[in-house]
Amino acid sequence: MSITIRPIRSHEYHPLGEVTVAAYESAGYLAEGDGYADYLRDVASRAATGPVLVAVENDRVLGGIALTPPGSAESEIAGPAEAEIRALAVDPEAGGRGVGTRLARAVVDLAFAELGAQGIALSSLDAMRTAHRIYTKLGFDRVPERDWTPVPGIRLIAFALDRPTA
Known part of the structure; x- marks a missing residue:
């Protein structure tokens, strides 16, 4: 069976939202x-502000990833020329098959090739930790100076990737 990575279709918003919540819950x-599950389920809002990619196998959504384009008001830590990755998730039943890596690689390519981002x-x-391994494998570096606390008790750590030079 073949896994396809492609832009999401509107009828897949709900399935991706449920996969994302299941991945985070598991x-x-x-x-x-905490209300974060509501954000994770709201794929339509992410799709309205930037690209969302899905991994699909036999019409089943296995995972997804969202991207805010450079200059987006939705970005939380990205600089003006950077895109920002959001909500990488893989169905727990599809874990270990490289789906997360394929999604992350595809969104990195999209950010640089199609959106003109200078960084991500x-x-x-x-x-x-699994996501961190994926990002590190793709060349992302930890940038502790961008770590932040969106709400009390939740600390987020930051990663960044510069556009490759030719």
């Missing part, structure tokens, strides 16, 4: 009643 990244930034919980 890893223990969601606190009861992202925030992550310290505990998201």
Whole structure:
């Protein structure tokens, strides 16, 4: 069976939202009643502000990743010429198949080739070690000076990747 990475279609917003919540819940990244699950389910809002890619196999959504374009008001830590990655998630049942790496690689290519980004930034919980390995493999560096606390008790660590020089 073949996994395809492509832009999301509107009928896939709900399935991707549910996959994203399932991925975060199964890893223990969601606190009861914190409201973050509502953000994760709201794929339509992410798609309205930037590209969202999905990994699909036989019409089943296996995962997704969102990107805010350079200069987006939705960016949290990206500079004016940087894109920002959001909500990388893989269905727990599809874990270990390279889906997350393929999604991240595709969104990096999209940011540089199609959006003209000069760099890419992202925030992550310290505990998201699998995602950190993916980003490091793709050349992202930790940038501790961009670490931040969006709400009390939640510390996000930052990674960044500069546009490759030819």
